[in-house]
Structures are given as structure tokens and as C-alpha cells.
Amino acid sequence: xxxxxRRAVEITPAAGTRERIIDITTTxxxxxLPRPIEIFFYRALGRTFxxxxxxxxxxxxxxxxxxxxxxxxxLKHGVRADLQATxxxxxxxxxxxxxxxxxxxxxxxxxxxxxxxQPVRLADWMSSRxxxxxxxx
Numbered sequence: 001x002x003x004x005x006r007r008a009v010e011i012t013p014a015a016g017t018r019e020r021i022i023d024i025t026t027t028x029x030x031x032x033l034p035r036p037i038e039i040f041f042y043r044a045l046g047r048t049f050x051x052x053x054x055x056x057x058x059x060x061x062x063x064x065x066x067x068x069x070x071x072x073x074x075l076k077h078g079v080r081a082d083l084q085a086t087x088x089x090x091x092x093x094x095x096x097x098x099x100x101x102x103x104x105x106x107x108x109x110x111x112x113x114x115x116x117x118q119p120v121r122l123a124d125w126m127s128s129r130x131x132x133x134x135x136x137x
Contacts, residue, residue, distance in 0.1 A: 013109055021077060023039070036074075044099045050131045052130075054128065085136060090132055
């Protein structure tokens, strides 16, 4: 992976809101057609994640990725790149807790990268849809 792209994907807690917004293109689980959406991505435990936050179901992006885990991760602010990736649902309770704890701590920073009402509460995020992203080389 190109160094500029790697730095854009491996955001740190200092990253602002713009750096965290991407587009993804999934494959529709019923139609098989490309389905683009805008979404935030997060870094936790040295890995990359997509997360629905506190948004209520349904999350079409999530069910599409469960059915068809291959997708395109589109960087669009600063560095522009279309990265092939695979998604894995994070369902193990202890792994979810560890990942979501880091995400919530990141969102509770003084500069509030997600522009969410403070404080962001871990309990509110525990039912979110959570996917780990692995990039193809």
C-alpha cells in the first residue's frame, strides 16, 4: 500500500471529521448491484472498522457486507483512492467491547471528531453494527 494511502487509512485520534468520512460500495444482497454510501470509519486496536454508531436498524450496508463481504473503500478527502477490502462482522462480545471502548474514547476527545453530543456513552454504542475491514494487497 502506498505510504500516503496507508497514513490516510491509519488515522490517529488527532484526525478530524473529514478524514474519517469515506464512501463504500457494497454489493446488494438481493439485486447484486453496486450500492454506494457515505460512512465514517474508525481505528481501534490497530485495525480499521466500519460502525453504525447509535443509528437504529436497518443498516443495508451491514447486511450487504454479511452477504457479500468484498467491497470498495473509497478515500475521498485529501488522499483519493479506491481500495479493495473485505469485511468481517465483529460479533464476539469481548472483542466488540474492546473495539467500541476505543472508538468511544476517540469520539470523546476535546476536539470531538464525530461532532456528536458529549459525552458519547459506550452503552449507547454496544448494539451498533460493527465490521472489521481488511484491505487487499
